[in-house]
Amino acid sequence: MSPRLTLLLLVLFAMASPMMAADGGITIPNSLAMGIASGLCALGQGKAIAGAAEGMARNPGAEGAIRFALILGLVLIESLALYTLVVIFAKA
Numbered sequence: 001m002s003p004r005l006t007l008l009l010l011v012l013f014a015m016a017s018p019m020m021a022a023d024g025g026i027t028i029p030n031s032l033a034m035g036i037a038s039g040l041c042a043l044g045q046g047k048a049i050a051g052a053a054e055g056m057a058r059n060p061g062a063e064g065a066i067r068f069a070l071i072l073g074l075v076l077i078e079s080l081a082l083y084t085l086v087v088i089f090a091k092a
Helices: 003-021 028-058 060-091
Strands: none
Touching: 028 060
């Protein structure tokens, strides 16, 4: 992303935030927390899927166990982002 576009998005975000916060909406720190949580959860999910795909390719006999562990792991990773969302709206 170009620096000009980043600056424009930051300015628009800063201008829109007081409007949302006027009626008890979402503030900048809450939005940043959700963005960080979602971004890190996405990175974790990508790494988990890549590892599971590699494990299934190396050992097709263990595909069922790997798939179960993958789905359980993805559910737990996704719950972290949902917990952050709940906390943000509970504080607002």
